[in-house]
Amino acid sequence: MNEVEIEGLARRAEMPVDEFLKIYTKRVGKRVSLRERENGDCVFWHKNVGCSVYEDRPRQCRTWPFWNSNIETPEDWERTKKSCPGSGVGRVYTVDEILAQSKIIDI
Ligand code: SF4
Structure with a gap:
Protein backbone atom coordinates (compact mmCIF):
# COMPACT_ATOMS: atom_id res chain seq x y z
CA MET A 1 0.00 0.00 0.00
CA ASN A 2 1.09 3.54 -0.55
CA GLU A 3 0.78 6.43 1.92
CA VAL A 4 -2.55 7.61 0.55
CA GLU A 5 -4.05 4.14 0.92
CA ILE A 6 -2.68 3.73 4.44
CA GLU A 7 -3.99 7.14 5.49
CA GLY A 8 -7.41 6.37 4.02
CA LEU A 9 -7.69 3.08 5.86
CA ALA A 10 -6.41 4.61 9.12
CA ARG A 11 -9.01 7.36 8.81
CA ARG A 12 -11.67 4.76 8.21
CA ALA A 13 -10.52 2.82 11.27
CA GLU A 14 -10.57 6.11 13.20
CA MET A 15 -7.05 5.71 14.51
CA PRO A 16 -3.70 7.39 14.00
CA VAL A 17 -1.62 6.07 11.10
CA ASP A 18 1.11 4.66 13.36
CA GLU A 19 -1.45 2.68 15.37
CA PHE A 20 -3.13 1.44 12.19
CA LEU A 21 0.23 0.31 10.83
CA LYS A 22 1.00 -1.62 14.02
CA ILE A 23 -2.35 -3.38 14.21
CA TYR A 24 -3.32 -4.02 10.61
CA THR A 25 -0.18 -4.15 8.51
CA LYS A 26 3.11 -5.93 8.10
CA ARG A 27 6.29 -5.20 6.20
CA VAL A 28 7.01 -7.23 3.08
CA GLY A 29 10.50 -6.17 2.04
CA LYS A 30 10.23 -2.41 1.53
CA ARG A 31 6.47 -2.54 1.17
CA VAL A 32 3.60 -2.35 3.61
CA SER A 33 0.90 -4.98 3.27
CA LEU A 34 -2.32 -5.75 5.11
CA ARG A 35 -2.02 -8.55 7.65
CA GLU A 36 -3.72 -11.88 7.13
CA ARG A 37 -5.45 -14.15 9.59
CA GLU A 38 -4.04 -17.62 10.30
CA ASN A 39 -6.12 -19.09 7.45
CA GLY A 40 -4.66 -16.59 4.99
CA ASP A 41 -7.73 -14.34 4.80
CA CYS A 42 -7.17 -10.62 4.81
CA VAL A 43 -7.72 -9.04 8.20
CA PHE A 44 -10.55 -6.99 6.70
CA TRP A 45 -12.37 -9.96 5.19
CA HIS A 46 -15.39 -11.11 7.18
CA LYS A 47 -17.46 -14.14 6.35
CA ASN A 48 -21.03 -13.15 5.39
CA VAL A 49 -19.97 -9.51 5.17
CA GLY A 50 -17.08 -9.52 2.73
CA CYS A 51 -14.57 -6.70 2.64
CA SER A 52 -15.25 -4.35 5.52
CA VAL A 53 -13.20 -1.56 3.94
CA TYR A 54 -14.43 -2.00 0.38
CA GLU A 55 -14.71 1.70 -0.51
CA ASP A 56 -11.15 2.32 0.71
CA ARG A 57 -9.54 -0.92 -0.40
CA PRO A 58 -6.01 -0.59 -1.78
CA ARG A 59 -5.16 -0.52 -5.50
CA GLN A 60 -3.95 -4.10 -5.26
CA CYS A 61 -7.51 -5.12 -4.41
CA ARG A 62 -9.23 -2.69 -6.78
S1 SF4 B 1 -10.62 -6.42 -0.96
FE1 SF4 B 1 -8.55 -6.12 -0.16
S2 SF4 B 1 -8.85 -5.06 1.80
FE2 SF4 B 1 -10.79 -5.96 1.25
S3 SF4 B 1 -10.84 -7.96 2.26
FE3 SF4 B 1 -10.05 -8.29 0.18
S4 SF4 B 1 -7.82 -8.18 0.39
FE4 SF4 B 1 -8.72 -7.24 2.24
Missing part, protein backbone atom coordinates in the same frame (compact mmCIF):
# COMPACT_ATOMS: atom_id res chain seq x y z
CA THR A 63 -7.32 -3.96 -9.78
CA TRP A 64 -7.57 -7.70 -9.07
CA PRO A 65 -7.46 -9.86 -11.15
CA PHE A 66 -5.99 -7.65 -13.86
CA TRP A 67 -2.41 -7.63 -12.56
CA ASN A 68 0.40 -7.95 -15.09
CA SER A 69 1.47 -11.19 -13.46
CA ASN A 70 -2.02 -12.60 -14.04
CA ILE A 71 -2.58 -11.53 -17.63
CA GLU A 72 0.80 -11.71 -19.30
CA THR A 73 0.18 -15.09 -20.90
CA PRO A 74 -2.85 -17.37 -21.37
CA GLU A 75 -1.22 -19.73 -18.86
CA ASP A 76 -1.02 -16.92 -16.30
CA TRP A 77 -4.72 -16.24 -16.74
CA GLU A 78 -5.61 -19.92 -16.42
CA ARG A 79 -3.59 -20.13 -13.20
CA THR A 80 -5.38 -17.03 -11.88
CA LYS A 81 -8.80 -18.47 -12.64
CA LYS A 82 -7.89 -21.66 -10.82
CA SER A 83 -6.67 -19.79 -7.74
CA CYS A 84 -9.64 -17.38 -7.55
CA PRO A 85 -13.17 -18.60 -8.30
CA GLY A 86 -14.31 -15.01 -8.95
CA SER A 87 -11.89 -14.58 -11.84
CA GLY A 88 -13.11 -15.31 -15.32
CA VAL A 89 -16.79 -14.97 -14.42
CA GLY A 90 -19.17 -12.04 -14.36
CA ARG A 91 -18.97 -8.95 -16.53
CA VAL A 92 -16.80 -9.08 -19.63
CA TYR A 93 -14.15 -6.34 -19.64
CA THR A 94 -12.73 -4.82 -22.81
CA VAL A 95 -9.03 -5.10 -23.54
CA ASP A 96 -8.68 -1.36 -22.95
CA GLU A 97 -10.33 -1.65 -19.53
CA ILE A 98 -8.07 -4.55 -18.57
CA LEU A 99 -4.92 -2.77 -19.72
CA ALA A 100 -5.94 0.39 -17.86
CA GLN A 101 -6.34 -1.65 -14.66
CA SER A 102 -3.00 -3.38 -15.17
CA LYS A 103 -1.23 -0.01 -15.38
CA ILE A 104 -2.53 1.26 -12.04
CA ILE A 105 -0.13 -0.89 -10.02
CA ASP A 106 2.66 -3.18 -11.23
CA ILE A 107 2.15 -6.57 -9.64
